[in-house]
Amino acid sequence: MTKAYPLQFKPEMKERIWGGRALEQFGLTLPEGSIGEGWMIGDHPNGTTKVMNGELAGLGLDDIRERYGREFFGTKGYAEGGRFPLLIKLLDCNDDLSIQVHPTDSYEGLPKGELGKTEMWYVLDAKPGAKIIYGLKDGVDRAALAAAIEEGRVMDTLQEVPVAAGDAFYIPAGTVHALCAGVVVAEIQQNSDTTYRVFDYNRPGLDGKLRELHVEDSLNVTAYEGAGASRMKTDNIGDNEWLQIAESPYFIVEKGLVRAPWKLSTTQESFVILVIAEGTGSLSWEDGKLELKAGECFLLPASLGAYELDGNLTVLRSVTP
Template sequence: MTIKPYPLQFKAEMKERIWGGRALEQFGLELPPGVIGEGWMIGDHPNGITSVMNGPLSGKGLDEIREGFGKEWFGENGYKENGRFPLLIKLLDCNDDLSIQVHPTDSYEGLPPGELGKTEMWYVLDAKPGAKIIYGLKDGIDRGAMEEAIREGRVMDTMQEVPVEAGDAFYIPAGTVHALCSGVLVAEIQQNSDTTYRLFDYNRPGLDGKLRELHIEDSLNVIAYEGAGAARMKTDGVKPGEWLTIASSPYFIVEKGVVEGSLKLSTATDSCVILVIAEGEGSLNWEGGSQTVKAGECFLLPATLGAYELDGSMTVLRSVIPSPTA
């Protein structure tokens, strides 16, 4: 059976987290009971595989799509023989502070078997007045200073706090100490990894009533004390029809675009395209099809889709997978 390429929309995998809430319901997403911190919108990971919910491939998991259509749909940059889809796309509802954490690089010897490192980026969809995040270490904090702060129970004294507003973008390379704090709603584009090392968790119990595990030694090992290239950006100057690169890494390139009316675009054969509708609504049109889109929805456009059009009034995040040598 031949299936023409079309934009794939997936049923989100919802994850209960101690710091979550119910804010993802505002996007029309179906939430199970409990405090939901993460919606895995596009995932191909043992801890969450999303399934297509539109078109002729409805019901198929992203892993099945990968196996069935391979390089043709994912592009040579997005397809790896016997490997998972390289990115994981999430929406995060931070109703409470997340743990202070750090992620390893791909080369860290302590990685769980089969797992990757984790470089990621955040785009702030919404932020309550006074919202902040933890983003990197204060100047002069080395491993010795961090170990001393941990022994003395003053880890928070080593951290930089940064105020955030809707529209802020943060690039978080592996090795960067970070934490989202209460009152923010975030779109996250990241390496396809579920490895997080907790450095500090406010001495609070988890969902099971017990203190959550910390990973002190791993955290100390993987922190980039001299910095890993983290970068932040205000993005509110994007004009309709323009695209602003808000994160660029070996794993993903993310751009922010503003659509007012019709915007004609095209995929390239080297990578599929991921669209996250950050604000507004409209339609996504391609040869042989059209679909209404709105804030909170995510789509995977096969590399061979070719020409497509965004029409309406909306803010869009567009992600591609760069060449390994880019």
């Protein structure tokens, strides 16, 4: 029987019209092109990451699920016949993303086998003046948004928010949003790849053709009265202390500053995802030790038990509620 240990996966890189080369700053190897997304931990038909460390190296997250499901994922993180519940990404927005919105799990128009998509962003880096699109302006209803789309003035209906490194944004399904140029984020989301584009700046895609818009679906799934989106600065945090920065039915995300040896533990209820946002340090457990650096992501099995973080690190910790 394989003993639980922290799993690191080989990222799957995705070329996007809005991507760039910024993920190289984390020491990641990028293929040629404009790389917008690094799928760091994924169990989805559009990207399944493979373990690259330890005894289970070479196995996909889907193989881990089949062999060790409940033991590794936990009683709350494992669903019989279901995939790993979260998708962990790093995003490099060298240009503006499309204005978009995601559906809830209950939307009748969901592609077969897909879930809705609630997500959160933690800003790793932001150029001066960087911003995001975050929700509709007050009073914009379906009719107003439909008219704005038809008349080519969608941007008039949207809220723009300035961003800086360390900002956290919770984006429940139904929130119209977009990352804009000059931002690098860590994204923790439901395991879904369903996005409805509201507007895409009339620009060609990688194939030279205009990308598809999903106007009717977008109008159907938008939460015009708000879906509970929230944002926060995360500076007010002490050493070796967790600050909750996002909570949803699908994930709880906390930020921690490691400044001295910090003894922690998984529980039988959930796996733990660690995203190293800044710094260097180490992760130790009963049978081993790993060196850590910014940009790395790890899946700690629910059955791992005690572990210790040390060094000078900013860490995002995600679990299933």
